[in-house]
Amino acid sequence: MKTLARIWPRLAIWGPPVVLGGVGLFEIWVEPIFQPPPSFPGPVGVHTVGVLVLVAGLSVRRRAPGVALGAVLADLLLEWAYGPEVVSLPAFVGMLVAFYSVGAHRDLRGAALRLGAGLLVLLALDVVDVARGHGTVLDATGEYPFVLVVWGAGVAVRNMRLRASDLEDRVGLLARERDEKARAAAAQERTRIARELHDVVAHSVSTMVLQASGARQVLRSHTDEADDAMRSVELTGRQALRELRRMLGILRTDDRPSLDPQPGVADIELLVARMRDTGLPVELEVSGAPPGLAPGLDLTAYRIVQEALTNVLKHAGRVETSVRVTFDVDALDLLIHNSGPTPRPTSNGGDPGHGLIGMRERVALYDGSLRARPDDDGGGGFTVHARLPLEGERA
Template sequence: MRTTPGSTRSWLRDHFLISDSILAVVLTTASLWWIALAASGQEAGWLRSAAPRPADALNLILAAACTLPVALRRSRPFVLLVATCVPQAALDTLHYDPGLSRLGGLVLLYSVAACRGLALSLAALVVSFASYVAGVLAGVITPSWPDHVVVTAVLLLCWVCGRALRLRRAYLAELVQRADRLERAREADTRAARAEERSRIARELHDVVAHHVSVMTVQAAAARKMLDIKPDVARDALSAIEEMGRTAMTEMRSIVGVLRTDGPAERGPQPGMHDLPALVEQMREAGLRTQLWIEGERRGLPPGVDLAAYRLVQEALTNSLRHAGPAARAWVTVRHEPNELSIHVEDDGRGAAEEPARIGGKGLEGKGLGGKGHGLVGIRERVALYGGVLRIGPRAGGGFEVRAQFPLSHSALK
């Protein structure tokens, strides 16, 4: 049963020495009162000495010595149980009326079982039985066989109740620890999910910014060169820069919107392979002569693969626009196969020659992967996430190429 914080029961549980002292005083008072009532020389009662002596000061002191140690029952229960056997044996040997002194031993037995380990609690049970048997064998206690059964049952009941309380406390403590572990695991999972989401947003932002800013830079350079010679061409370039800036702002607002906490973000659909013609047209307007070939039967792609493939083409064309040179051409080949999506982006420009490298779904294979920028790192992560294979490096006839294969089988996407 739970107790309300601040209640009397909760306060007594926190200050157990006070509650145990009250129990010891009440038990001692009842025992002495019992002895005083029996001081008129009545016949021996249950578990009394065969011929009780008249009560005197020593009788009261020994009886109190059996019950007052209950006040310290939680600090040294086993030691106090053994210690109370001495005044109890003195009461039996001197044929004094024990009163309720044996209840002190029962309380201490229960305390050992509830507060100590199994071995010590069994030892306490043996001590209690030994104290009772010693009194019987010495002839100072003369109970009948039903009394033996009752005494055995009472001792076992006190021991079992104490052990049950200890096991219940251990079970509740384990539940609390398990709840704490689950809470910590949940917080760790939440932090990992947040970090993964931030990484994804960072990749999306880089892809959007790098692509659009690169196109805007090329257009601005063209507008600057044509401003005095062909104002109309410069005006068209500035219009393209304006449109590209608006598009970039729209995509950035859509991505960054998920970080807002003041309300649901307005998010449009993510781009995919169906947007490749528009992407190729943008690159043509920016000055990169780009051609697109789509082979095989088009079919629906998993959303993650669809976005990853689009971003790969976008990043590859952006790098060609920035590094291939003004007279370069680029080709994009998309091949739809039954169990695989293949993408090949190449240009014939003067891109830096770097050793080809491959990346598999389970990690990097080889060194010297082309480029050290965040864009190529993002491509690697996207392809590896879906178990694909990526190759980045110089093209055989000059220029640069990017090849990727995305598996489309269910087992590869799991």
């Protein structure tokens, strides 16, 4: 079966001309030996040339169906010139194959023009035959139904082929669009995970470094304070590990969702307490009735406050800082302000603007607004003000 499927395209091209040519040459050269007189009246050499023309024309019927039709009609005219009473089987079948090829391999206009030209040739031969008394009108019109049927079949096959090709193109286009959407979704997910990892690592590591530094400074003089600082380092590290495991768990192949709760606005108070443990003097003010927030917005608000406080530690040091969380009717307002020096380069060479980019991306997801810039009074303070619309984001 596989072998047949492999050789079928060649058989479909060469089968008709080879078979019809073989039958025609058999009738010219072999059949008269056993059953005289010959089926082909006239010189055998002339009729041999006619059969070879038919074979050559049918061999190119797919690339040039008009040439194939012309070659078959030329052989038909040659036979008619020597014996108008009968048409050989190869010439009749070859004519039908040629008309089918015209319908199957040309556009409708070109196929119709070639059909009309071929019918005019046949009609002219039939008129001459009837005028000479070689047949009746009924006999003369007998081949036309066959011609019209095979030509129509060719047109139908071409239309089906075009529809199949169009469907393949559409399927290919849909597949490409699906792949592009999958790549875009994967890129968005990678960006989200990278943003989460940055928030977790930047905040936790910065906090742990500052706490460890403070503990080292008072290790010998104030052992109790050093012990509290190291305990805070341990607590911060454990929390960071939990969040890292949760984030990395998203990448597991079993796709099982993590059941650990995400931090939210309700956890900002605990966040502020941990920042106080690092030595950052920060005050928290919450106003308004907190509504139930959608998980994504809840996490975004927490991450904005977390990133802002982390940036204060990294770039301004232990300066007076305030966090104000306001629940308005239609929006959640976050204001983080610190007094003190302007942001300074980090000791580890970090980019002070990277965290702000993450905050802007989070706020943009909810059509919110973010303002992060130094204070206008020139005192060195810095303010982060985020406003997140609550419409459609309540739990």
